[in-house]
Amino acid sequence: AQTVTQSQPEMSVQEAETVTLSCTYDTSESNYYLFWYKQPPSRQMILVIRQEAYKQQNATENRFSVNFQKAAKSFSLKISDSQLGDTAMYFCAFSQLYGGSQGNLIFGKGTKLSVKP
């Protein structure tokens, strides 16, 4: 069974600085997706960034980028130029590409990020 581990329950960063959130996962699959979702106090999960396991190039979305290390099963999120609006819970998630569980997201426990002015 797949598992996702986020070892940092809480983190804080000063506005405009850079922060990295860690995520490791375990799977025997070779094809899968990895995601970072943001959940602000409004509770709505918002997709931040997505990585396809068969792509070696790390995904980037504006101020957000990932460091995907497939062999190490590591998937960290880097937020550059942190903004107050980045304050939220961040969840790392895994999804199979094929099979009966295709699409089902398996989430870590989350990291609470606070951006301080």
Next chain:
Amino acid sequence: EAGVAQSPRYKIIEKRQSVAFWCNPISGHATLYWYQQILGQGPKLLIQFQNNGVVDDSQLPKDRFSAERLKGVDSTLKIQPAKLEDSAVYLCASSARDFQYQLLAKNIQYFGAGTRLSVL
């Protein structure tokens, strides 16, 4: 494009009562999910629908939870009778399907704002 709609936003009930949640996915999205998010944890899948058929309900406590998606659009999730440990946020999500490749389109799920259930 309208997002995933859920109602109610909040619900407080006493244990052993019943409760129902409603979800309207993004128009045209064939796949619908219900997740349970207990405080301090990540969401956990309860059930996945493909149109009006169940794809995966292996983690749904079927003795008390039920879900349906009769016309392949809206869905309801019901708990009867509720227990204290059912207190959680219930999230609905939907995703489009790439019929050419029989894969979920980019495996991206769009979430609603959830229903916070408190069982007293």
